[in-house]
Amino acid sequence: MKLEEAIKNRFSARVYDGKEVDKEKLAYALELARQSPSARNIQPYKFVVCNEPELVKEVALATQTPGAKINRYTRNVPCFVAFVGEKVGLAKTLLKKAHIHYDDFDIGIAVQSFCLAATSVGLDICIIGWFSRKKLAKALALPRNKEVRLLVAVGNGGAQYKERKKKDFDEIVSYNKF
Numbered sequence: 001m002k003l004e005e006a007i008k009n010r011f012s013a014r015v016y017d018g019k020e021v022d023k024e025k026l027a028y029a030l031e032l033a034r035q036s037p038s039a040r041n042i043q044p045y046k047f048v049v050c051n052e053p054e055l056v057k058e059v060a061l062a063t064q065t066p067g068a069k070i071n072r073y074t075r076n077v078p079c080f081v082a083f084v085g086e087k088v089g090l091a092k093t094l095l096k097k098a099h100i101h102y103d104d105f106d107i108g109i110a111v112q113s114f115c116l117a118a119t120s121v122g123l124d125i126c127i128i129g130w131f132s133r134k135k136l137a138k139a140l141a142l143p144r145n146k147e148v149r150l151l152v153a154v155g156n157g158g159a160q161y162k163e164r165k166k167k168d169f170d171e172i173v174s175y176n177k178f
């Protein structure tokens with residue numbers, strides 16, 4: 001699949017059949033995420049694959065809120081990739097301000113590389129930013145100085161691409177002046 005197709009075909013899939021994810025396809029997407037640019041090439045992340053059924057259940061629960069609809073679909077997701085970075089604390093933010101800001105960019109870029117690569121080999125994905133950091137830290141046995149910054153649901157399930165409303169080109173692009 002060409003880059004343009006992968007970018008245009010990627011969408012947030014929220015229907016999953018729970019079936020195991022093809023290991024080679026997953027490894028391909030992780031490898032391409034590993035090639036992402038990173039400020040000062042620090043690569044301040046680790047990609048933690050969660051595909052053991054009991055752990056997957058725990059991770060899915062950490063993305064849900066009892067009584068709320070948000071992320072309910074994650075109960076059928078067979079695999080998550082947790083993008084783990086340095087925990088952001090006040091002291092650290094003050095001490096290493098620039099560094100911390102770049103971490104977020106680096107992780108976002110790696111997530112996008114992963115999502116495009118996964119899409120290009122026919123995997124469905126959804127980026128998830130709503131979750132309990134505390135529950136995930138426990139489930140994934142993270143060291144105290146690390147936290148999950150973003151999760152990506154990975155699987156298949158026949159979710160159909162849906163045209164999403166994106167801002168018009170002229171609204172979002174300008175040349176030379178804002």
Ligand SMILES: Cc1cc2nc3c(=O)[nH]c(=O)nc-3n(C[C@H](O)[C@H](O)[C@H](O)COP(=O)(O)O)c2cc1C
Binds near residue numbers: 012013129
């Ligand atoms: C940083 C970030 C966090 C997100 N968090 C969630 C989430 O918790 N749950 C969810 O279902 N979708 C989540 N999404 C997906 C967005 O809702 C989705 O990208 C947006 O609606 C546009 O749709 P599209 O991805 O199909 O283009 C997140 C996306 C990003 C980039």
